[in-house]
Amino acid sequence: MKKVMLKTTLSLAVTLASSQLFASGFAINEQSISGMGTGFAGRSSSADDASTVYGNPAGMSRLKQEQVSVGAATIVAKTDISDTRSTFGGKEDGDMVPVTTVPMGYYVKPIDEHWAFGLGFYVPYGLITDYGSDFAGRYFANKSKVSVMTFQPTVSYAFNDKVSIGFGPTINRIDGELTSQTLTTSSLGRNDGKVKINGDDTAIGFNAGILIQATDRTRVGMTYHSKVAYHLDGDTKVSGGTFALAGLSGQSYDAKLDLTTPESVDFSVTHQLNDDWTLYVGSTWTRWSRLKDITVENSGVSPRLGGTLNTITEEQNWHDTWAHAIGASYQLNKQWVLRTGLSVDQSPTNNTNRSPRIPTGDRTAISFGAGWTPVDNVTVDLAYSYLWEEEVRVNDVNASKGAYSSKYKNSASGFGTSVTYRF
Template sequence: MNKRLLRRTVLAAAISTASSGSMAAGFYLQETSASGLGRAFAAENTIGDNAAILARNPAGSALFDSYTISGGVTYVNPEIDAEGDVTYITPLGNTTFSSSDDDYATSAWVPNAYLAAPINDSWSYGLAMYTDYGLETDFSNNFLVSSIANKTELLTVNVAPSIAYDFNDQFSIGLAANFLYADATLKTTIPNDFPLDSALGTDLAGSTILNLEGDDWDVSWTLGALWNISERTRFGISYHAELDPELEGDVNSDLLPSAVVPTLPPFDDAKGKLTLDLPDTLELGFHHRFNENWGLALGAMWTDWDDFERLEANIPSARLGVNPEPFNPLHIKEENFESGWRYSIGGEYYPCEEVTWRIGYAYDEGAARDGLNPTDETANALGLPITWRTLSIPDTDRQWITFGGTYEFNNQLSVDGGFAYLWGDDETIQEFTDIPVPTYFDGGTTNIEAWLASVSLNYEF
């Protein structure tokens, strides 16, 4: 491979593969409470059996007559496997290898904490600390398409103070400010066992294509309402406005931008910026207690992923003085996510005053769009079909089955527990990149599932 072609393909690969990790920032996390997990988060913005309702509906603080705190943690253990054929397209001909990676979605602990407090008979306030979005995928460095997908990590923390007003114990409204902190890492590399170094006369194995690390704070708002239709029936509605943190941090590479302009050194802690368009959500909840022993919860949540259209980054230090300027902005990828709904139903059984049992089911529509991506001109010219769905975001429709319960030690202290199993169908994934040579992955996921376990404590003063 001549140097001119190598420079061009390195730049193309950086543009096309950086999006894989950034797309992972779109994953919405439901895990805001242990009690909610037990009923598949059905009517989580409505029931208010503890202060965790504040993560979903700021009007929830109006349900409490005394200071109430809740805190807990959810352990998420996902397992995602992928395999397929990797084809390298070179002037010497096409070479195909089989490659796979198992359990590349990393386990995580998701904490939460809440405070609900009355001010007087009408006014109350709350404070919620939880996470909205998060994901980590970490592929093996020997995975033959690590230039497409290697390491992606997003951590967010949302701090939400809120205020609520209660109209005659029948209707309440609430408003919260959301202070979101986001920290992200995206890394793509050439495989450690790059099989074509000898044939092409290169020494690219293990090289970092792009390593982005950045963080930022952003501010948004939530508006919610609760309607106590009767003593046994309640309806809730809440809207979370969108967020768009502009991640600022460091960019490092063994290949860029020197692969484009040889007189420039590779990125070494260069400053970069990337804006994430995180979606707004609308949640509806309905809860009815039939009698002293049984209750029903219904929920629906709409997530506006349509705003997540593309990713663009800026690296001001890499101004090359050419038109078009390849790094300002650096067009990463057309994402073309689609909005979707999550539907959930939960049942509750109250055998005695101290114990509550829960069971739930949910159907969660994925954000990754089905079908083929027509925007990759190089892949189209080679006659290679490319899917919107990627290895780093093997998103699919998911189903949840959940179980949980609460035990009240006394009128002040209680403990919640919840368990869940979720799974999705295997999906076809086809991706293309130009580094170190045109590389095509044709395969998909062979397993998508996760186990969740959660526990929390609640105390009323």
């Protein structure tokens, strides 16, 4: 029972660490709707609106009017699960990702010809999955809900009309909830116990960028998103099944874990081909190789579960990843601009460690968008993206949980809209 609880607590750490990956796999990078339309190909070099606070803080120097942008992206995900094998039976249950809407908001104010100030609120990481209590892999994953909300005050400085830089600290609040079933040995596969885990923390990071007007028609940008080190405090609550038989149902134990989400570097080029066409290309490198292993500590554990302090380490062995994108926009007339983009994104997981909580593979996404400016100081941006992943297999075997294996094929549609108002 000690092993069951510790393994489940460890799953919380894995879920938290993989939340950005999961968002990349099932969803869209929902920080900018104008950027979403081009598949984020020019994220570091476009600076089309106030969402550049996230994309490249140096881009605020290109915005000559005070402005605010607010928006949201809605994600509709689909998973096909097949060829399932489970020691204790259960449903394949591919409909485990609920429809999710993610908000965003930005504000930029030019101060003088050199300085600009901005604020940003966005969700860089997010994960919601709910398989249900009768899922075939319920002892490895049941329900996961993790989100990171970020607030970013930002400044930029333009040295001249060619080069600018930007910097902003990020205040990041992470919250996680995870539940999973535990096996009752006296009634295998029935009368399961339940473990529910909550954890949270607030940590500081930063974003920094540089933007260069290389020629009259070409801009080059680079943005660095720092690593963020979290020290999560939470609790593990147990109920039902073997816990009830041991008289421990309803008990709560302290859980701690240290977790660092990786840094990333985004590089992109924006080239205005002529008065109508603009081309974009970009690449993002993410240092997922930081996640070699995760160590979790539980304290205050009842002696009937094996001790007062337990530590466990699990290997992950993730690798660094690259994402690449190309895109284009067409200025149809004064009121309308049309956008499109294509992107590919690697998965950092490997076939040995992949779990039903993060059953993702390499992905491809196609995007379409439009910007409508009915009056000079208002722009409405719309975007749609569709992504699909390669088919992957999950193979999990554990002495206290049995065996579970399935094939996963993931896809998702993203719908986004935002409004920018210029003062």
